[in-house]
Amino acid sequence: MIVTKYHHEGQFPDLPALLTQLDGLLRSGEYILSAPVEQFEEDFAAYVGTRHTVGVNSGTDALVLALRALSVGPGHEVITVANTFHASALAITSVGARPALVDCTPDDFLMDLDRVEAAINEKTRAILAVHLFGKALDMDRLRDIADRHGLAVVEDCAQAVGARWAGRRVGSFGDAGCFSFHPSKNLAAAGDAGAVTTDRADIADALRVLRGLGQRTQNNHVVRGYNSKLDAVQALVLRHKLSRLDAWNDRRRELAARYSQDLSPHAAVPPPAGEEHVFHLYQVAVPGRDAVLAGLTAAGIEAIVRYPVPIHRQPAFADLSLGQSFPNAEHQAANTLCLPIHPDLTTAELTYVIDRFNEAAATTRGAHR
Structure with missing residues (x-):
């Protein structure tokens, strides 16, 4: 059996209706910032719970433009987490600012808010809060920190579209919420796409100017x-x-619950769950990770590692001296892998992944006794 990271068959329900709309669009020639874009922006703002959505070319562009709209630039620092995807830090450097990294927590691998306040200094302009793997940060606490220090908040929601904190969807807490609709994401485009959500009319206006060549x-x-x-x-x-x-x-949560229930408790440390989690990735810690990963790959299971090289060890940022002491980020990089999770995953495929994982983990555990 071959089990892949993503399936796309079920991602296009009522495909004939969509094809009819696409046919009309292609015949119209209205491809750029036309009615379909405005309609999606309105619908997505209503979904997230913000006054505005501004559609852009990608999730990375969403971050860059949001930081620009908030006047973040050279001489500024932006606090973010050490184990995020490269684009989070890349966006900060792309506007001329410097990432100020803090470690993640040892359990859910989200930004350790206990460390954020100590990272604030006179150069700090914003906090880039990453909702990683589908789980929301404690935005009440982070917003309190930011407000007390007069800092902007940008939410990186690329992996958490639909996730909630205290009943509110991510992307509605910050000065700007940044989304990716890459084909791998929970809400996937048929190519690359992104958006920024905000309640601030001035930020929405600045974003619309910035995205359109100024x-x-x-x-x-x-x-x-x-x-x-x-x-x-x-x-x-x-x-x-x-x-x-x-x-x-909802289906992703069902799959995650089954994983957490049936993975070997002697090897797997499942991620914290909860009804607010949307499980873009199912991240599991396992001793002998690389050997287990090799076993899964040999069994035709497309498990992956996210992220094997933390931001402070990326060659692209070597000149910035971002620090070396992020033990939890290092632990995640060395000991976790992600199992396939997507709405089209069948019960048979799920059972197959669980069985092969438990076998690989047992073999690896036995080899190290």
């Missing part, structure tokens, strides 16, 4: 902007899927 009106370039627009094809795909997202996330 133009406020045609040929009136008021800032040095970007060419980063959500195209209408992707907006149609995303709007078609949005109403199904919560059901898909």
